[in-house]
Amino acid sequence: MKLTDQEKAMLDGAGGAAKRKAMELLIRYGEALGAERFVDTNNVTGVPGWATDFLRHYYKDRGTSYEAIFSLFDLDSDEIVEVPKMSVYSCHLQGSMDPKLWKEQGKTADALADYLQDEAGVAAHGIQVLKTCTPYLAGNVPVKGEHCAWMESSAVVFGNSVIGARINVEGRESTSSAMLTGKIPDWGLHRDEGRLGTHHIAVEVPVADVFNWGMLGYFVGDAVQENIPVLTGDVSNPSLVKHKHFGAAAASSGGIELYNIVGLTPEAASYEMAFGARKPVENLRYGRRERRQVYDTLNSVGSNADVDFVMIGCPHASIEQIWEVATLLDGRKLHSGTNLWIFTSRSVKSVADTTGYTKIIRDAGGYIMTDTCSAFGRTMPPDTKVVALDSAKQAHYLPAMMGVEAWFGTTRDCIAAATTGRWNASAP
C-alpha cells in the first residue's frame, strides 16, 4: 500500500507501540483486500475490549487488563503493549448485558463485575460508551460522504443508504486499529465505483408499515446477497424506523451494506444516478407471491400459539417505537405467563424514563432493557419456548441461536400476544 508520511511515521513507531501494531494490522488487512491506500476517518464504532462474554473466558488466564485484551485480540499482537487514548472519535457498540437488569437476564454478579471493568477501560481510553447497535439514534450521526469505520451490519447499511456516509462492514480488529490511527483501507464502499447499483428490484405490492418493510428487506437480502440493490415501485417514503428494519433484515438474509431507493435515498435521485453507466445484472420483482414466501419463511418455526416471550427492539428501539408500545399497553397488564422485553440504547431509555414510558411498560409487567438483545446477549426469560417478534432480523437469528419457536408479525400483533398469551396474527 502507498503510505503517507504520517502513516509511515506511525508504522515506524513514532506514535508508540500500539499505533505501530495497529498500522501493521491495517496494512496486512488492506493488502489482503487489494486496497492501495488508506482513507482518513474520524468516526469509528466497534467493540474494543471484552464486552462479549466469550472473550472474558478466553483470556481470563492471560490477565484481564484492558491492555492485555486489546493487545492480544484487537491488535492481534502476542506482545502486550501500552494502549493510549484513542486518536479519533470512537464509540462502543452493543454489549452482552444490561448492567441494571443483569439478574433478570440470568447473568452472574461475576460477569457483571467483568463487564463494568471493561466499560471502565473503554471510557479510560477515550471511547464513548454508547452500548447500542443503533449509534445513529444515540448521538453518532455521520454526514453524507463521511468515511467511517463501523462494525454492526444493521448500522452500516443505515449509514450508507439513508445518510450516504461511506462505510464497509468492519471487524473488531480493523475498528480498534482505526480508533488508534484514524485510518481504514480505501476500498469497497469508500469508493465511488463501489457504490453503484447491481440489481434492480421492482416493488409491486404496497409497502407501508414497519412489518412490510422488514419483509421486503428480507426478500431483497436473500435475492441479491452481497450486491447493491436499487428499488423502484410501490414504496411510500419510509421513516427512520422503516429504513432501520428494512436494512437490518436485508443484512441478515443477505450481506447488503448499501441499498438505494430511486427518488428517496441520497445517492439515487434517479435510476441513472443509482446505476451509473452500469446495467443491472438482474431485474427482480417483489409481488404478492414473494411477500407470502417471506412471511412463511419467517414464521416457519412457529407452531405453538402459546407465546411466553415477546421481544421488541431489533435493531435497538427508537423512542418512537417505545412510545408506540407504551400507547398499546397503557393501563393493561401482560398475560401471566408471558414476558415482554424491549431493547434500546441507554440514551433512548433515558428519554423513555423521563417521558413516563418506562413506568407504563413496567406497570404492565414488561421491561425496557439496554446494551444488548436476546440474540447478542444470549438472554431470554427462563423456560422460554415460544417467542413473538416484530423484527425480521431477530426472527432470522433467534430461533436457531436459542432453540425456540418464533412468530413474526407487527408490533401490534406482538403486544396483543404479550397481553393475551396467544399468537393470533394472520398473513398479509
Ligand code: F3S
Ligand atoms: Fe441489535 Fe441485537 Fe438486533 S444487537 S441489530 S438488537 S440482533
